[in-house]
Amino acid sequence: MADPAPSDPKPAAAAPAEDAGAEGAGPSKKAAKKAEAKAKKEAEKARKAAEREAAAAAAKAASGPAEDLAKENYGDITPSTKVEAERVHLRDLGEKHLDKVIRLRAWIQNSRLQGAKMAFVELREERDWSIQGVMVATAEGTPCPNRCCKVSDYELHITKCYLVSRDLLYSDASADAGKAVEEGVAALAIDSMPNASLSTHLNNPAMHKRAPVQQAIADVRMTVRKLFGDYLEARGFPSCLPSSIPQFYKQFEIAGGRKRVYCIGPVFRAENSNTPRHMTEFTGLDLEMEIEDHYHEVRDMLEGVLLHIFRGIQEKCAEQVELVRSVYPSEDFLLPEPGKEVRLTFAEGQKLLREEGPEEYRNVSDDEDMSTPQEKALGALIREKYKTDFYVLDKFPESARPFYTIEDPENPKVTNAYDFFMRGQEILSGGQRIHIPTTLEARIRRKGIDPNSPGIKEYVDVFRSAGVPLTAVVVSAWTVSLPGTSTSPVYISRATTPEHPSASSLKNEI
Template sequence: MSAVKHLLSKLSLDKSSNAPREHTHADHPSLHEPSREEIEKEEQRAERARIDEEQAKEREANKREAYEARKEEEPVCFRARVHHVRAISPKIMFLIFRQQIHTIQGVLAVQEGAISENMVRWAEGLSRETIVLAHGKLQKPREGQEEVSTTTVHNFEVRVEKLFVIAEPSVPLPFQVEIASRPKTTEDQEDYHQVRVGERTRLDNRVIDLRTPTRQAIFRIHAGLTRLFREFLDSRRFIEIHTSKFEESGVESGASLFRVDYFGRPAFLAQSPQVGKQMCIAADLERVYEVGPVFRAENSNTHRHLTEFTGLDVEMAIERDYTEVMDLLDQMILHILRGLQERYRDEIETVKLQFPHEDFVFLDKTPRLKFAEGIQLLKEAGWKEEDGSDPSEYEDLSTKAEQRLGQLVKEKYHTDYYILDKFPLSARPFYTMPDPNNDNFSNSFDFFLRGEEILSGGQRIHHALMLEQRMRSAGLDPDSMKEYVDGFRWGCPPHGGGGIGLERVIMLFLKLGNIRWASLFPRDPKSFSRSGNDSVETTAALAQQALLQGPESSTVAKRQGKDMPPLENLIAKYGDGTNTSWTDPSWTVWRDEKTGAAVGYMTKSGFAIAFGNPLCETKQIPQVAQAYLGYLRQENLKPIWCCVDAETESYLTDSLGWSSVIAVANQKLNPAQADLEDDKNVRRKMHRMEREGLQVAEIQGEVDKETRDELEKKLEEWRASRSGRQFHLTGVRPFDDMNHRLYYIARDKEGRICALVVLAEIAAARGFQVKWALEFPGAPSGSIEYTLSYVIKKMGEAGVQSATFGPGASQHLHSADNVSGVTMKILEKSYNGIASRFNLTNKSLFRTKFGVEEEPLYVCYPKGGIGLKGVKAILDYE
């Protein structure tokens, strides 16, 4: 149909019939002949419709096959990004066009009456990542070149005839997709001098990173996996459900919760759909599955942990026994693995360019081992835990043990996929059904890919009385989960199920090495930095210069002879609120001969108890930690490492197989954003002190003798007024290392000293530590709140964006990595008793007045290397 007829057909229809027909002006005297402008617009619309139709058809087929199956001189029209531009001369140039994972070469050359030199020059100036609409014809590569090796379409290129810009970058790109897309082998060549895009840069600019063919392929496989998951379960009469992501309390042991304010009432983000799945079974839905977000508030900065991931969960009623669940889930995994390898071969090969790996190997019949059999395999292979003991069939596997067992299974059965059955009951959640023949074990299992767990499942307890008893044993009140428990009280069939972490499966299947590459927009404990790490560190460094002169020492500079960098300088360059204690004479400070790095520790009952990270560059932590642990072995001391951050904890637990718990938190705040009058009590005390005429004086560096004597007298009064046993990392010694201290002294209108706040300079990214904040006997009530508020405001005005009160006790002990259920219960009981008896959290509660946020710190120890003696040693260091 011509453009004119198409326009006319849209203007009227025969009222007596539903079918369109030709019309004359007599039919509608009010209609006029379309103008030339209307005709041109309609022709443009028709052309766009034709192009859209062509592109839609092309998207239905594989792009590479669609092009390579065509004929020479066939016209093409497509929209793509400019991936690369290369000029040969003023009259000819090459462009590489990119559509998702496919690329094709374009040639733009001067043609008399069609393409001018100006057009070629204009195209040379196109920015990479510009979106263009290209018209042209397919042609074979130029003579002497059989195919184009740098694109995915090899045997054709496009002779460009028209080129239109649809959109282009308006700011410089953080990196070029063409550079980020280079194969890993090219990037790793020693003589290759072009820029390599780092992991942090990629994640910080995720939208650009996602444009690379490798990332495009990963998320096609990502989508394919969920498609195969649904496809299999739909064929088995399962119903897809969508459970609530708000819960009153959690059900998964070892998984922390994100607390939310639910209209003034406490609630939590769901750490799994477990409650909803089981309620659906109690409601006779019989077979259900869900694909949805899962939230875990676990401060684990490892290669395999995220705080938010996609869960693929299954629950089903059981007819005979729990092996029905295991059989079905096994068949499902095999369906997914076969489907990925058969349907996504091109995508897998694309991923291999940047993540080289061997194809995933699995058998038609999956090997199934009892947990005890897996432990026996480890023992026969000579596997030992970190403390030198044999692995136990009554405790869960550590990450390192899992990986070693995966290697042994691969050697024996020649598969990357296997099942471990009959887990110890102590390592499973409260709702897991015990083994009826041995209540040390359970009717539960894990599935493993490439030596790492990807699915946990088993039979659930369906008897209400047994469930309530298990809940109480786990410290949960059944009435707090009444909606959940009622389903069992009203009668629930035997059932079981399991859950898969989608991102972890993708990571292991494609051997990506880091789960963040398998998550579209990964969320981990370091996400949502308020100002960005670099800007915080820069601002903090500048702010410190405004208040104090920064240190010169480093652990990466070449050392002159045997001279060690001064400890005080290392604390100011690398330290946090724990390291500042090491200047106290009660500490032993080990120094690394190679780097000059330092670790502070105390000895008690055969333990060497270190507090705080090693003082060194982050990249040196493994080297320094190994040297320090070697020194302890020579001294016959057992190591415990307290108050370390996520970087150090990750090395100790992932690389050395240590266990870790969270008992302490770094209590930090942002002085530049602190609202000091948000707390009513603080606000009231500040106003009272203003009326009292309290004045605060600042002293930087050396404190004069008269003021020191006056302060020493006040400190003696303060010490005499203290009662009860005190837990601390250092004595009150405010005049150590005065070069890295700031002193704020509050006096009343009579000139008497009422309060003292001392700031210690620490690493630039951490800003300052409020080392001591003391209110002296006889001072007006509120003196310390007033003085602290003054100091925090002073830091904020100087641009300091990070400060800390140092470590404070957590309300409860939390498991972090590689801790068995039995060990955790013993540690929790000991910690809670001591914390309650000695009011360990009082200091933390006081600090909350100033808007502190808690950043978990870890207590790490070799697996099996701590018990009641170790707990006592940690708390009995003074």
């Protein structure tokens, strides 16, 4: 007879299996039942929702497409589109337009939806005039100023909106064009916003011009040109139109009988430099004048025209300068008080560096030209000592000036040449030119150049025909602290062959 004892433990082994759910081995029967009930409930809800959506779709299909009662109030503009309302510019918007129907043309700079019945748009006109517009089913609530827009005390309630020109969507562009745009936008981590690269700006000039800061820079440039011309014309400077290399052609004007001339125009120079202040192509402001008694006549004329420009910019372009400074931060530009202009000799500037400048400049020489770091250090010292960012250095050493600059008759180690500075950087070079052919040839030989070489000979021959004491200057003013000269030109053209090969050769040899 078999012993039943070995089968007795089976019921006891089943008991821990039920407790396993509490220890994490698996769900309990109770939990499994709850999960099953919940799943059935969710499935039922989904089934009913699908039935409702299907019923709504069927009803909509049966009733046909809804009529768009507002279709005349929006869409692409056509020759037949008429809006009977006063045409207003944002800069002229005021109290007289409150609760009036007006007509405005602007760019949509930003937009956002606020639910199904409200949308906000930021409209921009000209450089940086912007206003908020709202499209809403019913206008309710109390208006509040929108400080993100320049016109912050008013809001447009838009009733009609017509599109003049659509933007280019990435899906509309070719794959290559889309890739080029993506590669051209370099994330420079300025406030976590992407910034377009220089090549993208140059390849898309219309979009480049649309940036408010670029329009502000253009406004400042045009104001500088007008102030420069007005000041000189009031003092007997007629305008001339030289070639793309005006440096020597202006001298020919003086040698040809004129007392003084100025010109404003595009310049091409074979500039072998890679700095923030040198360009091969730029817009030049040049003047040339005959010296009556002393070359300081010219220096003082230049000082006057530049101070006239700087003060004119502060008066006429304060808004544009602030806009530029919001993108390219800089300190206030300090100007000397009338009658307290700072004029130092080159030797005095070097002495100031030796006595009060950084340790590395304690041994600078009066016979060597200044480096860019030296110029900046001296600019900081003059700003602190004289409370100005604008000053003149005169009497540059002979070794630091080209062959055509005349030497000081009292000290041949220095020349009748000067530089003007802003923020510790040279913005203007000028000086008295040698007008006696024999003296000029001797100086050319001392510089290691053959006076009969192509280009040089033609330059000397001008003074054999007619030579008068004269000076020449080239100006490149930095009224705002831009990262480089590539930011400031209105248009950048391709390099062209200079009109006068000998003049080009002369520039390359210098």
